[in-house]
Amino acid sequence: MSIQQNTDRILTTHVGSLPRPKDLLDLMKARLAGEAYDQAAYDAQVRAAVKDCVRRQVETGIDVVTDGEQSKPGFYTYVRERLDGFEARPHTRANFFAAEVAAFPEYYEQYFKQAMLGRTIAPMKSLACVGPVKYRGEAAVQRDIENLKAALAGLECRAAFMPAVAPSGVGANEYYKSEEEYFHAVGAALHTEYQTIVDAGLLLQIDDPFLSDVFADLNLDGAQRRARAGLYVEAINAALSGIPPERVRYHTCYGINHGPRVHEAALADVVGHMLKINAGSYSFEAANPRHEHEYHLWEKIKLADGKVLIPGVITHASNIVEHPELIAERIMRYAKLVGRENVIAGADCGFSSQATYTPEIHPKIVWAKFEALAEGARRATARLW
Numbered sequence: 001m002s003i004q005q006n007t008d009r010i011l012t013t014h015v016g017s018l019p020r021p022k023d024l025l026d027l028m029k030a031r032l033a034g035e036a037y038d039q040a041a042y043d044a045q046v047r048a049a050v051k052d053c054v055r056r057q058v059e060t061g062i063d064v065v066t067d068g069e070q071s072k073p074g075f076y077t078y079v080r081e082r083l084d085g086f087e088a089r090p091h092t093r094a095n096f097f098a099a100e101v102a103a104f105p106e107y108y109e110q111y112f113k114q115a116m117l118g119r120t121i122a123p124m125k126s127l128a129c130v131g132p133v134k135y136r137g138e139a140a141v142q143r144d145i146e147n148l149k150a151a152l153a154g155l156e157c158r159a160a161f162m163p164a165v166a167p168s169g170v171g172a173n174e175y176y177k178s179e180e181e182y183f184h185a186v187g188a189a190l191h192t193e194y195q196t197i198v199d200a201g202l203l204l205q206i207d208d209p210f211l212s213d214v215f216a217d218l219n220l221d222g223a224q225r226r227a228r229a230g231l232y233v234e235a236i237n238a239a240l241s242g243i244p245p246e247r248v249r250y251h252t253c254y255g256i257n258h259g260p261r262v263h264e265a266a267l268a269d270v271v272g273h274m275l276k277i278n279a280g281s282y283s284f285e286a287a288n289p290r291h292e293h294e295y296h297l298w299e300k301i302k303l304a305d306g307k308v309l310i311p312g313v314i315t316h317a318s319n320i321v322e323h324p325e326l327i328a329e330r331i332m333r334y335a336k337l338v339g340r341e342n343v344i345a346g347a348d349c350g351f352s353s354q355a356t357y358t359p360e361i362h363p364k365i366v367w368a369k370f371e372a373l374a375e376g377a378r379r380a381t382a383r384l385w
Contacts, residue, residue, distance in 0.1 A: 061374020
């Protein structure tokens, strides 16, 4: 069996990011603003935050844990510190969720001011590639690994993973001759981070909302969307060269939290590309009401031997704590279609993908959701074993 498959029960996990404590946010904010700060105090705060969030994951019943991305200001902006060849464009704002914003402009104008991008500890800055891309984050990723391993000491869990961004999520190309050359250059640089995580004995999670976003891009027709998705998949697989798929988790989502979410891509559009990625497991949104029905896809799609699904059975898009019985039902749907050994109970997305004082899901509610997730998995296990 694959190391990611269940053996005697339904395992639980989540996507990665968790709220950061205020003391860490204060230091992180000063650091990002270029203000004076105490490096030793900052490092100590990160270590303490990682230790606390790993302990709480285990206590609430999470089997495959992570560092909560406590050291990162955002799930992809952290690469500014780890890749050469980019410069920030402070006055350029990425055109996130264009179809959604066009359909509900009044809502999203208010939303972005009050939540998500508007409440981060530092302004979101677009990145442009202006020179050869090279990796320089060896010390940073090693610190993340050491902090996570130290936090795991004395705790019992099945495994630990560390997220890293997909090549397509770094910035806009202004240097390479083609998008293909650019994405492969970014992937080659990120390979160092990917390999380091796996060599440390951790599972590598590729975070990639960008694949799903392709299929909601108003500027592309159907053929162009498929071609760009294929390019993304090629770049990821090249970046994963030499890394055993069973050591890799792939996560895709829709990049947004609370909103109408009417113009998101159907999983049916994305799934064929997703399954071409050389990963052992696939994490995707399945608990939010725009996508919960999509489990029916697996009535027709055959999951390859040894592969695992990590459907979201709790969502990051609501402060409602899901009932364990509903969670168990969601797990059972997938287990009946692809096999009990091939389903890990997960979350739709992270609970604080950007570092902020006001995460949209209150931290106390996050832990309540994890407790419900664990109980739902126990109930599903009792029915499946």
